[in-house]
Amino acid sequence: MNTALRLLTVLGGSALLTVAAGWAVDRLLRRADVRHPETPLWNALRRCRPALQIVLFAALLRGAYRQTQWQPLQDHEAGVGRVLSLTLIGAGAWLVVGLASAVVESGYARYATGTRDPARVRRVRTQVTLIMRVVTAVVGVVAVAAMLLTFPSFRALGTSVLASAGIIGIVAGIAAQSTLGNLFAGFQIAFGDMVRIGDTVVVAGEWGVVEEITLTFLAVRTWDERRITMPVSYFTTRPFENWSRGGVQMTGTVFLHCDHAAPVDLIREKVHEILHRCPEWDGRGWDVAVTETTPSTMVVRAIVTAKDADDLWTVRCAVREQLITWLSEKHPEALPRLVLAPAPDAGPAPFGPGATGRVPKQGGRR
Template sequence: MENVLRPLTVLGGSVLLTVALGWAVDLLLRRADARHPETPLWGLLRRCRLPLQVVLFTALLRGTYRVTRWRIIEDNRGGIGQALSLVLIGAGAWLVVRIVSAVVESTYARYASSTRDPARLRRVRTQVTLIMRIATAVVVVVAVAAILLTFPDLRSIGTSMLASAGIIGIVAGVAAQSTLGNLFAGFQIAFGDMVRIGDTVVVDGEWGVIEEVTLTFLAVRTWDERRITMPVSYFTSKPFENWSRGGAQMTGTVFLQLDHSAPVPLMREQLHRILLECAAWDGRDWSLAVTDTTPSTMEVRAVVTAKDADDIWTARCAVREQLLAWLTEHHPYALPKITTAPAEKIPPQGRLPSPAFEDDADHPRTGRG
C-alpha cells in the first residue's frame, strides 16, 4: 500500500502545489493590473502563467521523484533525472522569453500612449522588435548550451574544443561573412534610424511600405500586395528613397500637355474646386502654373499636398482625371492637337518642276542680268 500512496502523494502534491501557486500568482497580477491601469505590464505578465506552472511542476518532480521509490524509477533514475532537467531548462527559457516580451511590449505601449509623433513610434517599434528578437536568440542559445552541458560526453567534447576555438571562430567568420554583415547592418538600421517599420520607400524602382525588419532581411509590401524580401545590407550600401523620413506629409505633381490656347486662370480655379471636394487633399498647399512650352503644346503643372504617400497618389489621380474631364466638356479646344496640311502633288516621272521666273531677264541662262 505504501508503494502506491507514496507516488500518488508525490505526484498529487506536485500538481496541487503547482496549481495553487499558479492561481495565487495570477490573482496577484490581476489585482495589480486593476490598481495600475496606466501600465499594461501586469496584464501582459499573466501570459506567463502556463510556463511558470511548467517550471514549478518540473522543479517539484525533479526534487522529489526519488522519494517514490518505484522500482522502475530506481532502475532509470539517471535517465529520468536527465529528462526532467532538460524539460526544466526548456521551460525556464520559455518563461524568461515571456517575461522579457511582456516588459518590452509594456514599455512600448506606455511610450506610444504618451507620444503622438508617428515617425518616432515607427522608429521605437522597429527597435523594440529587433531587441525582442535579439533577447530571444540569446535566451535560446544559453538554453541550448545549458542542455548540452548536462550531457557528460558532450561536456568533455566541448572542453576539448576550447583550444581550437580561435581557429574555428576565424573559419566561421570567413564562411559567414555575408551573414555577419547583414547582422551588423540590422543593428545599424535599427539604431541608426535609417528605415523603420511602416516607412514608405522606393527600392530598385519598386514603391512599397516596410512591413517587417529582422536582423538579416527586410520585407517590403508593394502597392499591389507583393512582398519583396531584401537583405538589410542593401539599405546600408545602396541609395534608396525614404518618403517617410522627416515626416509622412508629401507633395505631388500632375503634368498636362495642352494647347497654347488653354485657359490657365480658369484651370487654376477649377483645380481649387476639385481639391476642396477631394478627401485626400490635406489643405496645406496647391498651385497651377505653366512650366514649359513646345512649338505645338505647353506643359501645365498642378501641385497638390497630402498627409502620406497613399493619399498623394489618390489626390494626383483625382486631379488628373477631373481636370481632363472638365477640359473635354467645357474647353475642348485646349486639348493638344496635331496640325496637318495637304501634301503637294509629285510631277510625272518624279521630276521636280523648274523654278518659275517672273522675268526672262532674271533667268540665269537667257537673261541679261
C-alpha cells in the same frame, strides 16, 4: 505507504501546487492590472502563466520523483532526471523570453501613448523589435548550451572544444562573413535611425512600406501587396529613397499635356475646386503653372500636398481623373489633337491645288 499511493501523491501534489500557484499569480496580476490600468505590463505578464506552471511542475517533479520508489522510474532514473532537467531549462527560457517581452512591450506602449511624433514612435518600435530578437536569440543559445551540458559526453568534449575555439572562430568568421555583415547592418539600421518600420521607401525602383526589420533581412510591402525581401546590408551600402525622413508630409505633381488654346486660368480654378472636395488633401499648398511647351502641346503642372505617401497618391489620382473628365466635357478644345488642316486665315498654298499665282522664272530676265 505503497508505491501506487506514493506515485499518486507526488504527481497529484505537484499538479495541485502548480495549478494553485498559477491561479494565485494570475489573481494578483489581475488585481494589479485593475489598479493600474495606465500600464499594460500586468496584463502582458499574465501571458507567462503557462511557462511559469511548466517550470513549477518540472521543478517539483525533478525534486520529488525519487520519492515514489516506483521500479520503472528507478530503472531509468538518469533518463527521467535528464528529461525533467531539459523540460525545466526549456520552460525557463520560455519564461524569461516572455517576461522580457512583457516588460519591453509595456514600455513601448507607454512611450507610444505619450509621444505624438510618429517618426519617433516608429524608430522606437524598430529598436524594440530588434532588441527582442537579440534577447530571444541569446536566451535560446544559453538554453541550448545548458541542455547540452546535461549530457556527460558533451562535458568530456568541453575541454577540446574550448582549446580549438580560436581556430573555429576564425573559420566561422570567414564562412559567415556575409551573415555577420548583415547582422551588424541590422544594428546599424536599428540604432542609426536610417530606416524604420512603417517608413515609405523606394528601393530597386519599387515603392512600398517597410513592414518588417530583422537582424538579417528587411521586408518591404509594395502597393500591390507584394513583399520584397532584401538583406539589411543593402540599405547601408546603396542609396535609397526614404520618403518618411524629416516628416511624413509630402508634395506631389500632376502633369497634363494640353493644347495651346487650353484655358489655364479655368484649369487653375478647377484644380482648386477639386482639392477642396478631396478629403486626402491636407490644405498646406497647391499651384498650377505651365512648365513646358512643345510644337503641338503645352505641359500644365499641378502641385498638391498630403499628410503621407498614401494620401498623396490618392490626391494625385483624383486631380488627374477629375481634371481630364472636366476638360473633355466642358473644354474639349483644350485636349491635345493632331492638326491636319491649314490655319483658318491662311490663303491657299502657293504651289498647291487651286493656286493662281505664276511660277517665277529662274535666273531673272534674259
